[in-house]
Amino acid sequence: MRRLDASAPGFRAAFDALVDDRRESDSGVSADVAAIVARVKAEGDAALADYTRRFDRFDLDASGWSISKPQCAAAYDALAPDLRAALDLAAERIRAYHAAQR
Structure with missing residues (x-):
């Protein structure tokens, strides 16, 4: 791996x-x-x-x-820094992809 x-x-x-x-x-x-x-x-x-x-x-x-916004924020805040960075990068890539589709 x-x-x-x-x-x-x-x-x-x-x-x-x-x-x-x-x-x-x-x-x-x-x-x-x-x-x-x-x-x-x-x-x-x-x-x-x-x-x-x-x-x-x-x-x-x-x-x-569904989960509430506070539950979502708490889950995000509890992530290890490397996982949060990976999630942020994924979100950035998704936004960029969809912006390019407009």
Whole structure:
């Protein structure tokens, strides 16, 4: 397994290379994602609840489908600095992607 350190000087370049490499080398991911999207379109919330239970081991029906802003902020604040940096980078990349789509 390859590990990246978000505080390392070359992190962004290494992260971009890793993501690009995975996009090119694993075409099976596209098929898996397409199947998930198709199931969610067909089954709606039931599919989301099932995937959340399977992938995240979290039962939305038992625990609730939403969290409050204070709960979200507390979870973010409790993250280790490297995880918070990775989450911030992911959010930045998502914003940049969608801004480019406009």
